[in-house]
Amino acid sequence: MPTALVTTIGKSLAVSRLLGNLAAPTYLAIGSDGTDANAADTALVTEFARQAGSASVVTTGGGATNNGLRVTTTFTLGGTQTLREIGVLTAASNGVLFARATVNPVSLFSGDLITITLTVGSG
Amino acid sequence: MATAVLTDLGRAFINRRLGATTGGPTVGTTIAAIGWGIAAGSAYAGATSLFAETLPRVASTNSGIQTYTDNDTLVATANLTGPLGGIIVTNVGLFDATSAGNLLMMLSLDGATMTVNEGDLLAVTFQLVFL
Numbered sequence: 001m002p003t004a005l006v007t008t009i010g011k012s013l014a015v016s017r018l019l020g021n022l023a024a025p026t027y028l029a030i031g032s033d034g035t036d037a038n039a040a041d042t043a044l045v046t047e048f049a050r051q052a053g054s055a056s057v058v059t060t061g062g063g064a065t066n067n068g069l070r071v072t073t074t075f076t077l078g079g080t081q082t083l084r085e086i087g088v089l090t091a092a093s094n095g096v097l098f099a100r101a102t103v104n105p106v107s108l109f110s111g112d113l114i115t116i117t118l119t120v121g122s123g
Numbered sequence: 124m125a126t127a128v129l130t131d132l133g134r135a136f137i138n139r140r141l142g143a144t145t146g147g148p149t150v151g152t153t154i155a156a157i158g159w160g161i162a163a164g165s166a167y168a169g170a171t172s173l174f175a176e177t178l179p180r181v182a183s184t185n186s187g188i189q190t191y192t193d194n195d196t197l198v199a200t201a202n203l204t205g206p207l208g209g210i211i212v213t214n215v216g217l218f219d220a221t222s223a224g225n226l227l228m229m230l231s232l233d234g235a236t237m238t239v240n241e242g243d244l245l246a247v248t249f250q251l252v253f254l
Contacts, residue, residue, distance in 0.1 A: 008192045008195075012192070012193055014141060015187040015195060015196065015197050015253065018136075018137065018140055018197050018251075019185055019186070019197070020153060024140070024141055025141060054144070054145075055141070055144060055145075056145040056146035056147075057134075057135050057138040057146035058146055059147075064131070065134065065169070066131050066132070066134040066135035066138060066146075066147040067134045068138065069138040069142070070146070071142070120141075122137075
């Protein structure tokens, strides 16, 4: 289960959400580029699927409680792909990239089901 | 020395505002008010109330500012007025409601006190930086 890097615009989004503005980051996207996550990221590098997820409060450890946001969804693949990156965003298309993570490559084939769970933790 | 904490309820509040609909405690949806307390004690993450809170709370003015990157810091501020006879303050807190609700952030003076005379204003500002 990867833990994601919150982007710079993701931090701004968090503050905006606390002020009651913008949409919540509850869409998961998956892509095929394994370039390391960077705070300056604004999108996945090579996104091939995105859909709404369900989000929950979790405790990720480190001595803090309720310190994680966990978003999960199950994708059905429409073609052959290699999964290398995951992002959580605010919309079904475009939107704000709240966080991004890279993972070890996973080969996927048409019709495969893959459940993605991304956890964004704080200290 | 003072102690400032983001409480467990405050962490839940943030993650609920980020879209979580399950898990953790149910909290409010807005950053609403600042209150003060008069009993001794050190702020801790599991706190759910101030040490001997003295009502009323004051509605907070909230905004986003830049500490390191654009809009990475939440600022909540309020001016609390010393009541009849004054008050000796030991701790202050940020809440998601003007009464009851949940304690999101807390600061304790840890043995020190601050006297606010009747009619005087104590300006309290909480800042939460997303690093």
